[in-house]
Amino acid sequence: MKAAIHTKYGPPEVVSIGDLPKPEPKEDEILVKVCASTVNRTDAGFRSAEYFISRFFSGLFRPHNPVLGCEFAGKVVKVGSLVTEFIPGDRVFGFNDQTWGGHGEFMVIKSGAGVTKMPDHLTYEEAAPISEGAHYALGNIMASGIKKGQQAVVYGATGAIGSAAVQLLKFFGVEVTAVCNSKNVGLVKSLGADAVISYETEDYTITKKKFKLVLML
Ligand SMILES: NC(=O)c1ccc[n+]([C@@H]2O[C@H](COP(=O)([O-])OP(=O)(O)OC[C@H]3O[C@@H](n4cnc5c(N)ncnc54)[C@H](OP(=O)(O)O)[C@@H]3O)[C@@H](O)[C@H]2O)c1
Incomplete structure (x- = not known):
């Protein structure tokens, strides 16, 4: 061959x-x-x-x-x-x-x-x-030990790993705050994120939420 x-x-x-x-x-x-x-x-x-x-x-x-x-x-x-x-x-x-x-x-x-x-x-x-992005996303999610009902941030939610992470975290019942650029806010919402923040207009760290997992991609 x-x-x-x-x-x-x-x-x-x-x-x-x-x-x-x-x-x-x-x-x-x-x-x-x-x-x-x-x-x-x-x-x-x-x-x-x-x-x-x-x-x-x-x-x-x-x-x-x-x-x-x-x-x-x-x-x-x-x-x-x-x-x-x-x-x-x-x-x-x-x-x-x-x-x-x-x-x-x-x-x-x-x-x-x-x-x-x-x-x-x-x-x-x-x-x-x-599959490659999903493979790395899943590995990190499992390593974090995050559970249903807990909160996570995915910073870089439009990428290969980030877009898979948003969908996998939602599958596991996690509440997801996703961070991406302004033009992709709609796309990332369509992946299931509960809140989407544009890094061009907002600082996601100014929040009272407590996150079990922050995925920086
Ligand atoms: N895939 C792999 O094989 C692999 C393996 C090991 C490590 N990594 C590392 O893991 C990270 C993510 O990989 P990936 O494959 O998911 O990458 P990717 O598909 O290229 O995605 C990169 C992400 O970075 C975001 N980004 C770019 N500039 C930004 C900025 N100034 N501020 C905030 N976000 C910004 C992009 O978001 P916007 O479009 O919203 O700007 C995009 O979501 C990279 O650092 C990569 O080197 C990847």
């Missing part, structure tokens, strides 16, 4: 298109024909390994996984013998920063990992870019 391959860390030039064997799913994995992916900050960070700490996950001297692409959307073409959640033909999308592979024609991912079926109304191009 064709893939964007990197065998050493460095600038974008270390990536080139080449051929690799098509991966074979293990018993608990699915094989996905990738229809859309993204090149995002997580991919770029692991490619450059500028933050040395990333090498403890991706390989100290060279990358273990030559094909990046943590966000993906595509079609299941084969499932391992233990997989019950998916069948060939399912349209799926997700986030895979463990074994990566979205920058190849085919990728494998564990069926219990960050992959799920796509809503019918989404195209592959719409589904692929959703």
